Amino acid sequence: MRAVVTTMSRRVVPAIGIGIGIGIGIGIAAIATGAAFVASGAMPERADAQMSTVPIDTSDPRLIAKGEYLAKAADCAGCHTAPPGGPSGKQPLHPSAPFAGGLGIESPFGTIWSSNITPDSVEGIGRYSYDDFARAVREGVAPGNRRLYPAMPYPSFAKINDDDMHALYAYFMHGVAPVSKAAPHTRLPFPFDLRWGLMFWSAAFAPDDVFVPQSSRSPQWNRGAYLVQSLGHCGACHTPRGPAYEERGYSEHSRLYLTGGTNDHWFAPNLTGDMGSGLGRFSEEDIAAFLRRGHGGGLVTFGSMVEVVEDSTQYLTDDDLHAIARYLKGLPAQASSGHFDDQSHAALRTVRALKTGDVELPGAGLYQGFCARCHQADGMGEPLKYPRLAGNPAVLSEHADSLVRLLVEGGEAPHTQSGPDPKKMPSFAGKLTDTEMARVLTFVRNTWGNDAAPVTTREVARIRQTLGK
Incomplete structure (x- = not known):
């Protein structure tokens, strides 16, 4: 089948002032929930949209295969497929139905349900x-001018080029099995149910420019x-947010x-060149x-990054x-936090004493x-088993949220090919008090040459209370 698809010539919509407080409130709620799904609400058509028809064979097996690869790169399944016995805080509705949605994510505003993005003509x-x-x-605008919550990372996806967008469309229309099951409707309390306010958030904060390669850089860098x-929309987790929960740069x-940025009590670490x-x-x-195995440089994937590596x-x-x-290696050091010097006299003395x-x-x-049994007396862990703590960027981060959550909940490295x-x-929630957790984390953040801020008992108590553990 040869379908006729169109290419939209898009120009940046000038950012306008938020003006309406509810627009900011809805934008904050939408991203904080962490689920992408279609929301209703009228929005006028863009006056600057210019359409041109381009014939594309969306049933071409090569195009479909390319789209499947790109869907993995974008981790579409991460939100739109409900895994059996999903991770903490997530409730699967239709396990093992790829892209059928139904993943319930708990938020301060209520449960958010991801949508069905299979090619079913009724529910998808x-x-x-x-x-x-x-x-x-x-x-972030669906048919009928329905608004998508900006938890769908369309500010990043705006940069996807036309060739890749065609491939993604071909895959979701011809490479994904239709599933005729409706995801539950998301019902949030007022004012977060007034989704029309998202038009103000999008106009103010969502960029609308396709990625343009830099001629001064190598093809690999570009x-x-x-x-x-x-x-990859890496900035959705690893970039700090502003007062309206917008990403502070794209x-x-x-x-x-x-x-670095905090999401769901995990701190996604700094990816710049800070030492x-x-x-x-x-x-x-x-x-x-x-990224390939979940292990690299003595580090091991943890938290929400486990699913990113797996999926x-x-x-x-x-x-x-x-x-x-x-x-990433070309990014200059920014937002420096913590220091590491494993050759300092204090570091060497501590290793000998331990x-x-x-x-x-x-x-x-x-x-x-x-x-020490796993992470060793010298804090270097065991390759391909247990992560190093000496010089670990997560240990040296400004925020200790991830360290506290790992002690409280435990964790597991990713399953990869x-x-x-x-x-x-293991979880240490039943073995260590708040004070003991604060002491051992402060020790880890200031041993083997690590130099980072101490962790307080109040900080541990706050996170444990939020997690209900």
Whole structure:
């Protein structure tokens, strides 16, 4: 079948003032929930949209295969497929139905249900034209001028080029099995149910420009920049948010881009070249291996990044993984936090003392009793099993949320095709008090050459109370 699809010539909509407080409130609620789904609400058609028809064979097997790869790069399944016995806080409605939605995500505003994006003509997107599909993905506007919550990362997806958008459309229309099951309607309390306010958020904060390669950069760097900024939407987690919960930058031109951000009580670390909390001390090969196997440079994936590796990055080609690594390694150091010097006299003395058991520092005994078996006396862990704590960017980050949550809930490394058997970290919620957790984390953040801010008992108590543990 040869379908006629259209290419939209898009220009940036001038940002307007928020003006209406409810628009900001809805924007904050939408992103904080972390689920992408279609919302109703009228929005006038863009006056500057110019359409031109381009014949594309959307049933071409090569185009469909390319779209499948790109859907993995964009991790579409992460929100739109409900896994059996999903992770904490997520309730599966239709397990094992790819892209059928029905993933319930708890938020402070109520449960958010992801939508069905299979080609079913009633419950899914089967009636979408290419233009409908492209506008929803790039601009957050579905057919009938229905608004998408900006939890759907359309500010990043706006950069997807036309060739890739055609491939994605071909895959979702011809490579995905239709599922005739409706996801539950999301019903949020007032004022978050008034979704028309999202038009103000989008106009003010959502960029509308396709990625443009930089002629002064190599093809590999440009490929990595494109993947990170568009399909990978890495900034959605790794870039801090502003007062309206907008990302504080969408490319390396912003000094805050990829400098770290807090999401669902996980702190997504700094990806710039900072030597403490960033990637400055890690090689391109370390980064590529981390994305492929969940292990790299002595680090191990944890938290929400586990699902990203399992569902997305492990399937990328070596060329694309190294392109991403090249781009990230080219980012200058920003938002420095924490320091690491494993050759300092204090670091060497502490390592010797831990190995002999002659340590009286607060938290040292707790570390020896609960942590040293896996992470070792020198804090270097065990390759392809347990992560290093010495010089670990997550340990040196400004925020200790991730460390506290790991102690409270435990965790498990990702299951990947090329990685080792995943190891589990147990929960210490029933073994350590708030004060003991604060002491051992402060010890870890200031041992083996690590130099980061202490963790307080109040900080641990706050996070445990929020998690209900």
